[in-house]
Amino acid sequence: MTMEFDAVVIGAGAIGTSVAYHLAERGLKTALLEKGDIASGSSSHCDAVGLICDKQPGIDTKMGQYSIDYYEELAKKFGFDFEFERKGCLYVCETEPEFAAAEEYMKKQNADGYPLRMVENKELCEMEPHISKDIYGALYTPPSGCIAVSPYKVCFAFVEEGKKYGLESYTYCDITKINLDPKTNSVESLETNYGTIKTKRIINCAGAWAPEIGKMVGLNIPIEPRKGTNLVSEKCERLCNNKILEYGYMMSKFDGINFKRNVSPLVEEQNIAFNLEYTQANNLLVGGNRLFRGFDTRTEIETMKAICERALRFYPELADINCIRTYSGVRPFVVDHLPIVSDVDSIPGFYICAGHEGDGICFSPFTGKQMAHIVMGEDTDFDISKLDFARFGK
Amino acid sequence: MLERDVLVVGAGPAGLAASIEAAKAGADVLLVDLNMKPGGQLFKQIHKFFGSSAHRSGTRGFDIGLKLLEEAKEAGVEIWLQSTVVGAFPGNLIAIEKGVDGGAKEVITLKSKKVIIATGASENVVRFKGWTTPGVMGAGAAQTMINVNHVKPGKKIVMVGSGNVGLIVSYQLMQAGCDVVALIEAAPKIGGYAVHAAKIRRAGVPIYTKHTVVEAIPGEDGTVCKVVIAQVDDHFNPIPGTEETIEADTVTIGAGLKPATDMVKLEKCQLTFNGPFGGFIPLHNDKMETSKSGVYVAGDATGVEEANTALEEGKIAGISAVESLGLISPKEAEKRRIEIWDRLEALRMGPFGERRQQEKDNILKEYEEKIGTAVEMD
Numbered sequence: 105m106t107m108e109f110d111a112v113v114i115g116a117g118a119i120g121t122s123v124a125y126h127l128a129e130r131g132l133k134t135a136l137l138e139k140g141d142i143a144s145g146s147s148s149h150c151d152a153v154g155l156i157c158d159k160q161p162g163i164d165t166k167m168g169q170y171s172i173d174y175y176e177e178l179a180k181k182f183g184f185d186f187e188f189e190r191k192g193c194l195y196v197c198e199t200e201p202e203f204a205a206a207e208e209y210m211k212k213q214n215a216d217g218y219p220l221r222m223v224e225n226k227e228l229c230e231m232e233p234h235i236s237k238d239i240y241g242a243l244y245t246p247p248s249g250c251i252a253v254s255p256y257k258v259c260f261a262f263v264e265e266g267k268k269y270g271l272e273s274y275t276y277c278d279i280t281k282i283n284l285d286p287k288t289n290s291v292e293s294l295e296t297n298y299g300t301i302k303t304k305r306i307i308n309c310a311g312a313w314a315p316e317i318g319k320m321v322g323l324n325i326p327i328e329p330r331k332g333t334n335l336v337s338e339k340c341e342r343l344c345n346n347k348i349l350e351y352g353y354m355m356s357k358f359d360g361i362n363f364k365r366n367v368s369p370l371v372e373e374q375n376i377a378f379n380l381e382y383t384q385a386n387n388l389l390v391g392g393n394r395l396f397r398g399f400d401t402r403t404e405i406e407t408m409k410a411i412c413e414r415a416l417r418f419y420p421e422l423a424d425i426n427c428i429r430t431y432s433g434v435r436p437f438v439v440d441h442l443p444i445v446s447d448v449d450s451i452p453g454f455y456i457c458a459g460h461e462g463d464g465i466c467f468s469p470f471t472g473k474q475m476a477h478i479v480m481g482e483d484t485d486f487d488i489s490k491l492d493f494a495r496f497g498k
Numbered sequence: 499m500l501e502r503d504v505l506v507v508g509a510g511p512a513g514l515a516a517s518i519e520a521a522k523a524g525a526d527v528l529l530v531d532l533n534m535k536p537g538g539q540l541f542k543q544i545h546k547f548f549g550s551s552a553h554r555s556g557t558r559g560f561d562i563g564l565k566l567l568e569e570a571k572e573a574g575v576e577i578w579l580q581s582t583v584v585g586a587f588p589g590n591l592i593a594i595e596k597g598v599d600g601g602a603k604e605v606i607t608l609k610s611k612k613v614i615i616a617t618g619a620s621e622n623v624v625r626f627k628g629w630t631t632p633g634v635m636g637a638g639a640a641q642t643m644i645n646v647n648h649v650k651p652g653k654k655i656v657m658v659g660s661g662n663v664g665l666i667v668s669y670q671l672m673q674a675g676c677d678v679v680a681l682i683e684a685a686p687k688i689g690g691y692a693v694h695a696a697k698i699r700r701a702g703v704p705i706y707t708k709h710t711v712v713e714a715i716p717g718e719d720g721t722v723c724k725v726v727i728a729q730v731d732d733h734f735n736p737i738p739g740t741e742e743t744i745e746a747d748t749v750t751i752g753a754g755l756k757p758a759t760d761m762v763k764l765e766k767c768q769l770t771f772n773g774p775f776g777g778f779i780p781l782h783n784d785k786m787e788t789s790k791s792g793v794y795v796a797g798d799a800t801g802v803e804e805a806n807t808a809l810e811e812g813k814i815a816g817i818s819a820v821e822s823l824g825l826i827s828p829k830e831a832e833k834r835r836i837e838i839w840d841r842l843e844a845l846r847m848g849p850f851g852e853r854r855q856q857e858k859d860n861i862l863k864e865y866e867e868k869i870g871t872a873v874e875m876d
Contacts, residue, residue, distance in 0.1 A: 405587040405607050 105299035109135040109272075111479060112294060112303045114317055116273065117147040118255060118464045120309030121262035122472025123457055127307075128269035130476050135301060136263065136273040137294075139313075143259035146311050146464065149401065149433020151334060151389055153347050153381060154466030155193055156249040157220060158354065161212040163490060164442075168463075169218070170485070171470035172251050178469055184261035187254040187384050190247035192346040194223070194232065195354070196418060197240050201363065202352045206243040220245050234343045234421050243351060250347055252381065255465045262472070274298050282306065282320040284451065291453030305479055307455040312399070312436040314444075314458035321451055325444070326496055327459045329434035331397045333407045335415075336429040337388040343419055344380050344388075350418065353377035367414065374410035378418055390415050390422065394435070394462075403430040435461045445471055446493035447478055455479060456493050502528045504819050505592060505610035507583055507761055510538020511805045512797025512812035513616035514566040519816025520614075521573035523825040528608070529570070530581040530594055535646075536570075537563035538618055539638070540805060542645035545666055559805060586764040589876055590792075612792050612819040615762055616812060619755035619776065619798035624658055628714035633722030637667045637752030644674040652748030656725045657681045658711055664752030665694035671750075672701055679746050681705045682727055684734050712736050714749050722747050755802045765793050766875065770864055774857045775801025781865045783872075784835065785818035786811055789865075791872040794819055801861075803854060810842050 109132075113124040116138035124136040138144075154175065156168040179188035197203040203222070210220045223231065224241045231244075263273050274296070281295040293302045308317045308325075318325035352365040354377075367376070379391045393407055408430055415422050438444065438459035448454045457475045460467050474484045504520045506513045509531035521527040535541065543559020570577065580597025584605065587593060592608045621636035623629065633652060637659065640651045655676050657668045660683035668678045681698060686708050688695045699705065710730050717723030729740035756777040759769065767780045767788035779801045786794045794815040797808035814835055821831035846855035 400588065402588050403585075404589075405585060405591050405593045405605075409605065409607070 106302060107135070107299060108302040109133050110303065111135075111305040111307065112137060112301055113307045113309055114279065115145075115308070115310035115313070115458075116142040116259060116263065116275070117145050117309065117311050118143075118258055118468040119311065119457055119460060119471055120307075121259040121266070122468045123307050123309050123475045124271055124273075124472075125262040125266035125269075126472040126476035127479060128266045128271035130480060131269070132305075132479075134266070134271050135303075136266070136271060137277040137279060137296065137301075138273065138275045139277060139279070141275050142263055142273065143256035145313070146433045146435060147259050148256040149334075149431050150255055150332065150435070150462070150465060151379065151381065151391055152252050152255055152383065152465070153191075153193070154251045154253065155245065155347070156218060157193055157195055157213070157243060157245040158349065159463075161209070161216060163486075163488070165213065165216065165218065166486065167470050167488070168466055169249065171467050172249065174469040174473070175251055175253060178261075182261050182265050184257070184264045186257035186261045187252070189252045189384070191250055191252055192247050193245040193250035193349070194228070194346045195243040195245075195349050195351040196228070196235070197242055197351045198365070198417075199240055199352070202355055203241045205355050205363075206351050210243055218245075218249060220249070231346065232344055232348070234419055235348075236418055236420060239418065244346075252347070253465065254384070258465065258468060279317070279320070282317075284321060289451055291451065304453045305455070306453065307457055307475060307479065309457045311458050311460075311464065312434040314436065314456065318456070321454055323448065323451070323454075325456060325458070325493075326439060327444075328396065328437045329399050330437035330461065331395045331401065331432050332392050332435055332462070333403055333411065333430060333432040334392055335390040335408060335411055335427045336431070337390065337422075338426045338428050339386045340388065340425050342382040342386065342388075343421060343425075344382060348378075348380040348418065350378040350414075370406065370410045371414050374407050376407075376410045376414045378411075378414045380415065380419060387428075388422075388425070390427075396437075399434060401432045401434060403432045407432075436464070437461050440495075443467065443471070443491055444493050445474055445478070445488060445491040448493055499591070499607045499609055502526050502608060502610045503823055504528070504612045504614060504816075505530070505608060506614045506616060508538065508616035508618055508797070508799070509533070509536035509577060509579075510616060510618050510797060510808065511540055511562070511566065512618075512799075512808035512815070513538070513614070514570055515809045515812030516614045516616060516794070516796055516816035516819070517575040518566065518569045518573050519813050520612075520820050521570070521575045523817075523820035525820050525823060525825055527573075527575045528578065528610070529575050530578045530583065530596075532580060532582045534580060536567060536577055536579065540566070542641045543805070544645050544670065562805065583761055583764070586766075611823060612794065613765065614794045614796060614812075614815045614819060615765070615780075615788075615799055616795070616797045616808070616815070617758040617761050617799045619802050620758050621751070621755055622753040624711065624751050624753045626711045626713060628716065628722070631714045631716045631722050632720060633747055634714050634749045634751070637663050637750040638755075640748070640750040641667045641670060644670060644676075650674055650676055651750070652722075652746075653677060654679045654746040655748045655750055656711065656727075656744060656746045657750050657752060659683065659752035659754070660685075660688045660690055660695065660705070660707075661752055661754065662690035662694060663754075665690040665698055667750065667752060668703060669694065669697050669701070672703075676748075678703045680725075680727065680744055682709045682711060683707045684710050684730055710734065710736060711749060712741065722749060725749055755798065757799050757801060759799065762788065762795065762799065765790055767793055767795075768869065770861065772801060772857055772861065774853050775803075779861070781861065781869060783865045783869075784814075784839065784862055785821075786815040787818060787872050789869045789872060791874045792822065793872075801854070801857070807842060807845050810838050810845070814838050
């Protein structure tokens with residue numbers, strides 16, 4: 105059987121479903137191919153928030169803010185509920201030096217017009233009555249800059265809403281070959297277990313698996329799987345009122361800052377960054393970490409213990425709450441921490457939209473819309489040339 | 499992280515026997531069990547065992563249990579009670595939620611060179627209207643209540659199932675002072691040994707063959723107060739119009755057991771379905787090793803049988819584990835395994851046993867065909 109589409113999107117995670125939705129909305133006859141089920145990869149094995157305050161000042165933050173606001177617009181527009189909620193975010197600073205560094209960051213963001221502010225210990229304890237009383241302070245982002253969604257429902261929402269514009273999704277689809285025109289090297293068709301699919305446009309949204317698709321057309325896409333783990337609590341009181349993250353972790357990762365958190369070797373070795381959020385079902389999600397483990401997504405007991413140890417430093421009452429489940433997923437890691445949202449000069453009709461690491465959920469609506477602009481040959485809403493694939497050739 | 503030579507999960511007859519064998523050979527053995535006391539079901543078996551003298555016939559279950567505990571202590575087996583395996587992790591790490599003083603729990607990460615799974619079995623349920631009403635329970639649970647905890651589950655009992663568990667527990671419930679008002683069996687004949695059935699009959703318990711429970715009716719307090727039974731046709735479907743209502747406050751269900759395979763699944767051992775042994779069981783060879791190298795099984799977890807076969811299988815698992823640790827010679831291990839398999843064959847005789855012997859042979863054969871040699875896994 106041969107099918108023909110204007111555009112074929114590969115990968116039905118938060119990025120692929122958004123791209124597929126936006127292309128269908130623009131009137132392209134679009135197919136979404138997924139090797140597993142919708143949201144079966146990273147987008148169902150992650151946390152559930154979109155923030156501006158974990159982004160570098162500048163374009164990174166701008167994209168985040170755009171996406172967050174766009175999410176709200178979609179939540180109103182879509183019939184499919186994806187548990188959109190605005191909430192505040194606290195980047196908690198364990199010590200004075202962390203607080204000072206957070207303040208520097210805040211000033212930069214304030215200069216760009218983002219209303220972040222510092223809260224000191226007393227106010228923090230009022231905002232978060234269950235937090236350890238000795239936490240120095242926090243960087244607060246109001247709900248204008250932080251949202252929560254159900255990540256897998258976001259994927260399903262894009263697919264279901266896309267169907268209204270004729271989007272067709274093919275799950276459990278094995279792509280065996282991508283055919284290029286021998287003369288022009290442009291995209292011609294794909295061979296799959298559903299048969300041959302003719303198309304002039306392929307958008308590779310396969311996240312951590314994007315390099316596999318890249319290889320089929322001779323491209324080396326520099327994305328690596330990076331594992332992250334979260335713990336799920338039993339249903340309980342909402343211990344926190346805001347999304348909570350630790351600032352010290354971000355600081356210890358900044359280039360050029362010689363900062364070391366006062367943490368145990370286990371926490372250090374497991375690369376733990378504490379974060380906590382409540383869900384609409386009243387379970388708590390406790391995270392998290394990042395480790396390179398290939399595509400092995402089995403959870404590790406030492407990681408779990410390390411997450412718990414770090415979480416108890418900030419929320420001692422977690423000791424009395426049971427963990428009911430853990431999960432790990434891979435994040436598509438790019439060495440410069442920026443996604444690839446781009447066409448490919450050497451292969452007309454081939455596009456890459458992947459490598460969002462931990463920002464895929466946050467950037468999903470923004471990315472889908474910009475990718476649609478690129479595919480349609482239009483200008484993007486603002487300059488995202490930093491996300492060009494060509495940057496790796498230089 | 500804690501390290502041990504051998505982890506044994508489940509301190510019933512299989513687990514205790516495995517631990518003793520391994521510890522006697524010099525292995526560092528940790529035995530964990532989720533209950534407050536070790537011994538598995540042995541301590542609720544107040545009846546005398548059948549079988550040959552080599553298998554302690556005439557001995558009561560709890561006496562066997564006491565002896566095993568003593569041997570385990572002498573051999574230096576470390577026992578953690580109220581402790582549960584909560585996960586198997588990459589690198590062959592096992593997480594154990596350890597019960598510590600004061601009812602608190604602590605999660606311990608263990609790296610064990612060998613693992614022996616002796617997790618036993620769980621009771622099957624029969625579903626009917628009202629089967630979740632308080633007062634409906636497994637026959638094994640009722641037996642634990644009377645013989646271990648010394649608490650009567652109720653005053654008037656309807657026992658469902660006439661296998662040996664149904665028969666023995668009915669009798670023990672009467673010994674404990676309960677009134678067994680009916681014994682219900684869907685088949686046309688009693689399932690268990692005639693000697694047990696005769697005891698019940700003599701005591702005047704009405705036995706309803708070709709019957710089933712159709713409803714447990716709760717009273718004002720929400721617990722069972724009436725039980726509706728009915729005759730069944732040849733396909734075990736209730737025949738309308740044959741319903742009878744019995745005044746009773748407890749329904750105990752002795753509908754057989756199924757192997758507890760949760761831990762085996764955690765370890766990703768290959769399973770096979772075996773009806774006579776009670777459901778899915780781990781494939782294993784004559785060393786009791788599963789498809790995963792270094793992981794052994796024994797007792798009801800490998801197919802539901804009884805305490806004596808569990809004991810013998812436990813010994814094989816223990817011997818094989820220490821053999822692969824190099825603590826005893828392959829020659830010695832093989833010699834002892836052959837002796838034990840001979841004894842197992844003697845246990846698997848008679849109308850019930852022959853079938854099990856045949857199935858056991860099939861399982862060993864299936865292992866050779868499908869697996870051959872256990873696979874190293876991380």
